[in-house]
Amino acid sequence: MISVFGMSDSGNCYKLRLALEQLQVPYRWEEVDSVNGGTRTAEFLAMNPNGKVPTVRLENGEYLSESNAILFYLADGSALWPQERLLQARVLQWMFFEQYSHEPYIAVARYICRFLPPDHARRAELPRLHERGAQALQVMETHLSRQDFFGGSAYSIADIALFAYTHKSAEGRFDLAPYPAIRRWIERVAAQPRFVPMVAAGA
Amino acid sequence: MISVFGMSDSGNCYKLRLALEQLQVPYRWEEVDSVNGGTRTAEFLAMNPNGKVPTVRLENGEYLSESNAILFYLADGSALWPQERLLQARVLQWMFFEQYSHEPYIAVARYICRFLPPDHARRAELPRLHERGAQALQVMETHLSRQDFFGGSAYSIADIALFAYTHKSAEGRFDLAPYPAIRRWIERVAAQPRFVPMVAAGA
Structure with missing residues (x-):
């Protein structure tokens, strides 16, 4: 299952929640308090050296960051991504x-x-x-x-x-x-x- | 033929020149002096309401902007864009x-x-x-x-x-x-x- 490391009150993170719900993809949400240093820990920087939410852990264990690149990944083969x-x-x-x-x-x-x-x-x-x-x-x-x-x-x-x-x-x-x-x-x-x-x- | 409206001394515009040369795609380069108002004319804003170079006119007459989105378009089917x-x-x-x-x-x-x-x-x-x-x-x-x-x-x-x-x-x-x-x-x-x-x- 995909894990989303995100802050619920961040628009960049909300993008993923909205897409995952609309695509009916199961996911686990791990709340990160990016306003109070949650993206500056060694543990978080190991997932995303750029220190930003959202970051996702995919089913194969790889991490992906940048909200819009993650949207692109999630939308593959769906109506949310055009064919042409x-x-x-x-x-x-x-x-x-x-x-x-x-x-x-x-x-x-x-x-x-x-x-x-x-x-x-x-x-x-x-x-x-x-x-x-x-x-x-x-x-x-x-x-x-x-x-x-x-x-x-x-x-x-x-x-x-x-x-x-x-x-x-x-x-x-x-x-x-x-x-x-x-x-x-x-x-x-x-x-x-x-x-x-x-x-x-x-x- | 694709027309690129760009400023040669802009890195965002150079991205397209480099990709077009490496992909061996013929193109026309239209120099725009974006430092001195060239992207603020009514003619330019009709091509790209966000008033930025590079902007391209495609063979079908449509305009596309944002250097990285244009790179994505140009690289379709080439080795510059992975398959997976x-x-x-x-x-x-x-x-x-x-x-x-x-x-x-x-x-x-x-x-x-x-x-x-x-x-x-x-x-x-x-x-x-x-x-x-x-x-x-x-x-x-x-x-x-x-x-x-x-x-x-x-x-x-x-x-x-x-x-x-x-x-x-x-x-x-x-x-x-x-x-x-x-x-x-x-x-x-x-x-x-x-x-x-x-x-x-x-x-």
Whole structure:
């Protein structure tokens, strides 16, 4: 059985929970408190030298990291991964967009607002994070005003990757009111079969 | 024929030139000066609303962006992309690592040192970029002390993705002396068939 080493309150980790539930793949969840040093132990670094959740242990004992690479691995042969090469590349295009142009702003703003004390020096980063995050949301809005999902007409792992932090962006003080196409897409994703919400550990 | 809209002096764009040459795929190169606003024109934003090079126009007229997603598209059916799903996921793991944990430090330090004036305020970012970039180099060194390439025993698009900015890291004032496995890997990549060096436009 696959073991997921993840923090429930992390969007990158929630991506895997959502995909595993929708794919009906059995898994074991090992909670790691990455905010309080859980990814900096020698034991964790032996699994992933880059010290980040999520990391998974596969059935053959090998470890795999990077949430979007794990999504790719899990989605093999399923409806969450298109069959045509150009559509596959399009799905990956949006997943690289997510990691480079979206997560570093939208997830980091949420991290600062949610996990750091109100007087923390990193609050000074918020104006720049909000500016860059809004640019990413506008790119998504432009796409979603033309197509229902990021891979085109079908729900895919690109939607899972972008949904994770977008639907929690208010926790980083982003306002989705100016993005009606994103708000409708969030409703479409939440209406997918076997959808599960993101829930913090112990909640 | 594929058209690449790229800046020759960008590592993300060089990835595509190297792959296209090694795959012997004919292409047209359209130079875009992304440092001086070339990706902010209405014409460019119509091709890629995220306003970044490289962007390619495929033979069917569609556009694709994100350097690593384009590498995936180009490598289909070639030796640069492994056949086994776990190895494919491993290749993508390193490509997501490159975009999240490597490029934002090593490429950005190079950008600041190479393209901004010596008194520019962004020079203040360099200490943090050097600290984080060194962490990424250490993760690479650990891997390369055990395996010849990032996908395992065979050269792949993961090596192309990581080679682009790593082999030019001295231009961002990184010193590769403490990383002998990386230095040997750079020599292995440069010795691959049909390797072409990164050359600035007009050089």
